Amino acid sequence: xxxxxxxxTSTRGSAARIVTGIGALFALIEVVFILLAVLGANxxxxxxxxxxxxxxxxxxxxxxxxxxADPTVATxxxxxxxxxxxxVITGLIARLLR
Numbered sequence: 416x417x418x419x420x421x422x423x424t425s426t427r428g429s430a431a432r433i434v435t436g437i438g439a440l441f442a443l444i445e446v447v448f449i450l451l452a453v454l455g456a457n458x459x460x461x462x463x464x465x466x467x468x469x470x471x472x473x474x475x476x477x478x479x480x481x482x483x484a485d486p487t488v489a490t491x492x493x494x495x496x497x498x499x500x501x502x503v504i505t506g507l508i509a510r511l512l513r
Contacts, residue, residue: 431509438505444469445498452490473497 448470456463471478474497483489 428513431512434505434509434512438501438509441473441501441505442498444473445494445501449491449494449498452494453487470494470497473501475500 444466448466451463451466458464458467474494477497477500478489478493480496481489481492483492
């Protein structure tokens with residue numbers, strides 16, 4: 416009787432998928448915060464505060480990088496750049512892991 420060998424994904428491929436997933440999660444948090452802020456969500460709400468507490472540290476140095484007078488546009492630009500940053504950086508790291 417022949418022995419079956421399961422050829423699953425490699426550990427490197429799994430690590431790359433995990434890194435890509437983490438980057439997508441970070442970007443999603445940033446996008447959710449942008450939507451909440453732009454659509455005028457109640458800043459006193461617990462969910463808003465929770466998302467903001469996650470989004471602020473993930474935004475790194477981007478908030479305040481460009482002096483934009485309109486707060487709505489500033490939120491979109493600053494946190495949007497952070498979202499793109501996380502997608503690009505984790506994509507590059509995942510590519511190195513493959």
